[in-house]
Amino acid sequence: MLKVSVYRYNPETDKEPYMKDYQVDTQGKDLMVLDVLELLKETDPSLAIRRSCREGVCGSDGMNINGKNGLACVTPLSEAAPNGAPLVIRPLPGLPVVRDLVIDMTLFYKQYEKIKPYLINDTPAPAIERLQSPEERAHLDGLYECILCACCSTACPSFWWNPDRFIGPSGLLQAYRFLIDSRDTATEERLADLDDPFSVFRCHGIQACVAVCPKGLNPTKAIGHIRNMLLSRAA
Amino acid sequence: MVTQVTSFGRSGLSDWLLQRFTAVILLAYFVFIVGFMICNPAMSFDTWKGLFDTTWMAAFTSLTLFAVVAHAWIGLWSVSTDYMTTRTMGDKATVIRMTFQATYSLILFYYLVWGFKILWS
Numbered sequence: 001m002l003k004v005s006v007y008r009y010n011p012e013t014d015k016e017p018y019m020k021d022y023q024v025d026t027q028g029k030d031l032m033v034l035d036v037l038e039l040l041k042e043t044d045p046s047l048a049i050r051r052s053c054r055e056g057v058c059g060s061d062g063m064n065i066n067g068k069n070g071l072a073c074v075t076p077l078s079e080a081a082p083n084g085a086p087l088v089i090r091p092l093p094g095l096p097v098v099r100d101l102v103i104d105m106t107l108f109y110k111q112y113e114k115i116k117p118y119l120i121n122d123t124p125a126p127a128i129e130r131l132q133s134p135e136e137r138a139h140l141d142g143l144y145e146c147i148l149c150a151c152c153s154t155a156c157p158s159f160w161w162n163p164d165r166f167i168g169p170s171g172l173l174q175a176y177r178f179l180i181d182s183r184d185t186a187t188e189e190r191l192a193d194l195d196d197p198f199s200v201f202r203c204h205g206i207q208a209c210v211a212v213c214p215k216g217l218n219p220t221k222a223i224g225h226i227r228n229m230l231l232s233r234a235a
Numbered sequence: 236m237v238t239q240v241t242s243f244g245r246s247g248l249s250d251w252l253l254q255r256f257t258a259v260i261l262l263a264y265f266v267f268i269v270g271f272m273i274c275n276p277a278m279s280f281d282t283w284k285g286l287f288d289t290t291w292m293a294a295f296t297s298l299t300l301f302a303v304v305a306h307a308w309i310g311l312w313s314v315s316t317d318y319m320t321t322r323t324m325g326d327k328a329t330v331i332r333m334t335f336q337a338t339y340s341l342i343l344f345y346y347l348v349w350g351f352k353i354l355w356s
């Protein structure tokens with residue numbers, strides 16, 4: 001039996017959030033945290049969670065697992081709570097809770113929207129497609145893989161304090177993905193939009209984002225690249 | 236909602252650069268002073284005064300004073316716009332933050348004048 005403690009909050013019936021304890025029979029298997037929650041849901045269907053792909057692709061089941069943000073579906077018990085230690089599950093921190101483990105990601109998506117996450121190119125479209133050399137394409141590695149799970153941004157203190165003004169690690173990783181794309185011609189406008197005291201410069205380089213990204217991406221490095229681009233633009 | 240009107244250079248990049256630049260000056264000054272004390276173990280008031288009577292030392296110290304003011308302003312501005320916001324404190328946040336910023340800008344200004352008075356008079 002595994003002890004699982006889960007954050008519960010239903011704004012319609014609960015005055016305030018509370019932690020609820022469950023016992024889940026894992027049959028001694030090294031399950032993924034999501035499997036444990038599914039088992040738990042069989043006994044208590046009132047628990048609200050978001051999930052879809054169950055293989056680390058859709059990014060919908062980001063949550064705080066024993067103090068660390070991650071995707072429940074790709075986090076094994078042996079990693080999150082080794083040696084039968086209790087499991088403590090909370091919603092991703094810093095954003096409003098809709099119910100139980102489901103958070104309101106509006107601010108997160110607003111920041112994503114701000115960086116214009118699409119290619120901008122004013123030159124006449126070629127007959128077939130805009131080509132990229134393998135080297136140019138390689139620049140996108142480590143950036144395009146982001147699944148917008150929000151584990152990084154909700155682990156970032158700067159994003160907690162100013163989620164309406166600091167783009168956050170996830171959005172900035174994406175910003176760099178378009179800044180460095182050889183097919184995009186809006187580099188100057190993109191950089192001009194980022195050069196205020198909040199959007200990029202609230203990053204203090206603590207790398208809390210890097211530590212939690214389930215895809216092994218490095219937003220801090222991307223932010224450093226953006227800073228260098230802003231520097232060479234101003235110099 | 237926090238605005239950027241009170242930031243030092245209005246641009247994130249200039250604040251960031253200035254913060255790094257002033258940090259280097261502060262470090263250089265600190266290293267120099269400590270080095271000077273180590274090289275003059277039996278320091279008398281005259282050695283100390285002699286050092287500060289030189290024009291270059293007065294200039295170096297003045298520069299450091301400016302650096303302290305800029306560095307502290309940018310640093311505390313960041314801190315106050317992190318923690319003294321409507322998100323953390325509710326509606327009264329703006330008044331608290333502005334009061335805080337006004338108070339420490341006065342303190343910083345006072346230190347600057349005080350430092351200059353000691354140095355150049």
Ligand code: SF4
Nearest residue numbers: 156203204206207209
């Ligand atoms: S490195 Fe920057 S973006 Fe990443 S967690 Fe720290 S402050 Fe946030």
Ligand code: SF4
Nearest residue numbers: 146147149150152213
């Ligand atoms: S960078 Fe990583 S942690 Fe952040 S949203 Fe993308 S996949 Fe998730």
Ligand code: FES
Nearest residue numbers: 052053054059073
């Ligand atoms: S359920 Fe899709 S990432 Fe976990």
